[in-house]
Amino acid sequence: HKQILPSTPITAPTPIPITKEIQSQKFPKDRIVQYFSAPSPPTYEKLTAQFPLTVIARDGSEIIFNKPPERIVAYDAAAVETIFAIGQGHKIIGTHSWVSHPVEVENIEKVGDAFNMNIERILDLDADLVFLFHPTFKEELEKAGLKVLLLESVDDDLMKMADTFRTWGQITGAVNEAEILAKNFESRIAKIKFILDPYHSGPSVFQDVGDLWTPGNNTLMGNVFQLLKLKNVAHDVDNYGQLSPEVIIDRNPQIIISSNPDLLYQNPAFNKLLPIKNKSIFKSNDDYLGIPGPRFILGLEELANEFYPGIFK
Numbered sequence: 535h536k537q538i539l540p541s542t543p544i545t546a547p548t549p550i551p552i553t554k555e556i557q558s559q560k561f562p563k564d565r566i567v568q569y570f571s572a573p574s575p576p577t578y579e580k581l582t583a584q585f586p587l588t589v590i591a592r593d594g595s596e597i598i599f600n601k602p603p604e605r606i607v608a609y610d611a612a613a614v615e616t617i618f619a620i621g622q623g624h625k626i627i628g629t630h631s632w633v634s635h636p637v638e639v640e641n642i643e644k645v646g647d648a649f650n651m652n653i654e655r656i657l658d659l660d661a662d663l664v665f666l667f668h669p670t671f672k673e674e675l676e677k678a679g680l681k682v683l684l685l686e687s688v689d690d691d692l693m694k695m696a697d698t699f700r701t702w703g704q705i706t707g708a709v710n711e712a713e714i715l716a717k718n719f720e721s722r723i724a725k726i727k728f729i730l731d732p733y734h735s736g737p738s739v740f741q742d743v744g745d746l747w748t749p750g751n752n753t754l755m756g757n758v759f760q761l762l763k764l765k766n767v768a769h770d771v772d773n774y775g776q777l778s779p780e781v782i783i784d785r786n787p788q789i790i791i792s793s794n795p796d797l798l799y800q801n802p803a804f805n806k807l808l809p810i811k812n813k814s815i816f817k818s819n820d821d822y823l824g825i826p827g828p829r830f831i832l833g834l835e836e837l838a839n840e841f842y843p844g845i846f847k
Contacts, residue, residue, distance in 0.1 A: 583707040592669075592684045602707040603663035603681075607645060607656050610667035612688075612827035614639060616702050619828040620711040627659050635821070635829070653678055663705075688826045692757040695826055696720050715828060722831050723761070726838055729845060730763055736841065739764040740777075740787035741818070742798060747776045754826060758834055762841060764789065779803040789841060790815045816840055 587599040607628035608614045614633050617623055623638055630651075631644040643659070645652045651671045656664060657678060664675050666684045675682045685701065688694040696716040703712020730736075739759055741748050749755040750771030759766045767785040768777060779801070788808060792798055795815035804810045822833030839846050 581709040583709050592686050597683050605662045607661045607664045611825045613665050615827035620708040622706040622708050689754050690752050736763040737788035738767050739789040740767045741791040791818050793818050793820045
């Protein structure tokens with residue numbers, strides 16, 4: 535299989551000066567889950583946590599924190615990973631059964647799953663903050679007298695992820711650790727943008743997330759495709775949509791991404807598509823790309839290295 539690369543690069547811009555590596559720092563008592571790799575985040579002035587703190591929730595309401603919460607029910611995989619990544623995992627007392635990373639969550643009580651929540655148990659645990667990824671349980675939790683936080687979704691904007699890291703740093707008081715995490719993420723995105731800047735456009739791509747459902751351009755994965763200069767064959771899909779086999783064949787994607795390639799290989803309708811003929815469907819790591827947290831950048835870099843071999847080092 536011949537790798538399809540972007541069109542001929544234009545003249546490269548003036549190189550960005552390399553910043554000095556950040557000095558080593560002492561972190562809080564519990565193990566910080568490391569997601570960092572080169573390039574190191576740029577240096578910055580030491581920050582100080584500020585309380586009282588006002589956080590704007592998804593619905594526009596103001597959630598006030600007079601001090602950092604100490605007993606958090608984090609009902610969201612990305613939030614759990616972020617809180618651990620900034621050294622505050624010891625404050626999580628509950629989550630849901632679908633959260634599996636980092637390994638420390640094995641010892642955290644599960645108070646439900648993505649569709650059910652044991653509110654009585656959360657009250658018994660004396661939680662001082664419940665974080666949700668969806669408003670389903672919000673009203674019931676608030677009626678029970680619990681402080682509930684639902685942040686703005688990052689599902690349509692890649693760069694909102696760094697903002698969310700910083701928000702968790704402000705809430706927990708770990709502002710410096712969160713700043714390191716956020717700037718590391720931003721610098722790695724900037725590196726990808728800089729390396730791909732000379733290229734006009736890359737191959738066309740179709741991502742199957744199950745039953746031929748696929749992300750449009752106004753999604754997190756749509757943002758990823760735009761960053762990597764891949765042409766999304768589902769460019770006219772709003773949010774997520776299901777494409778028919780006929781549409782996929784007509785748009786003839788040069789790259790196919792799927793967490794279950796065998797289902798596509800076994801579908802005779804797609805036999806003439808190049809990734810099917812060459813057995814070259816890229817098997818995505820949903821554990822990275824399916825969770826908009828600190829490890830998302832690992833999945834993004836994995837795609838960059840796969841589709842632009844030899845360019846990223």
